Amino acid sequence: MLPDVVALELTEAKKVLADAGIGNVQIKTTRPPRGGEPVGEARVVRQRTLAAGDCELVIAFRDYKGVK
Numbered sequence: 001m002l003p004d005v006v007a008l009e010l011t012e013a014k015k016v017l018a019d020a021g022i023g024n025v026q027i028k029t030t031r032p033p034r035g036g037e038p039v040g041e042a043r044v045v046r047q048r049t050l051a052a053g054d055c056e057l058v059i060a061f062r063d064y065k066g067v068k
Helices: 010-019
Strands: 025-029 037-049 055-065
Touching: 010 025, 010 037, 010 055
Parallel strands: 025 055
Antiparallel strands: 037 055
């Protein structure tokens, strides 16, 4: 069973998944529609199981510099 890592910082989420034996973790980033440079920590906002026990994480950063 895949451990729940939603709301964890990305580094912690990757560690939890590695400890659970999940080898292939795909990471996608969500961003504001008007752009900006990511600032601060990245947290997991979505998690789903893919084929063969792989995992996909969607992350968002704490803030974005230069967002209009």
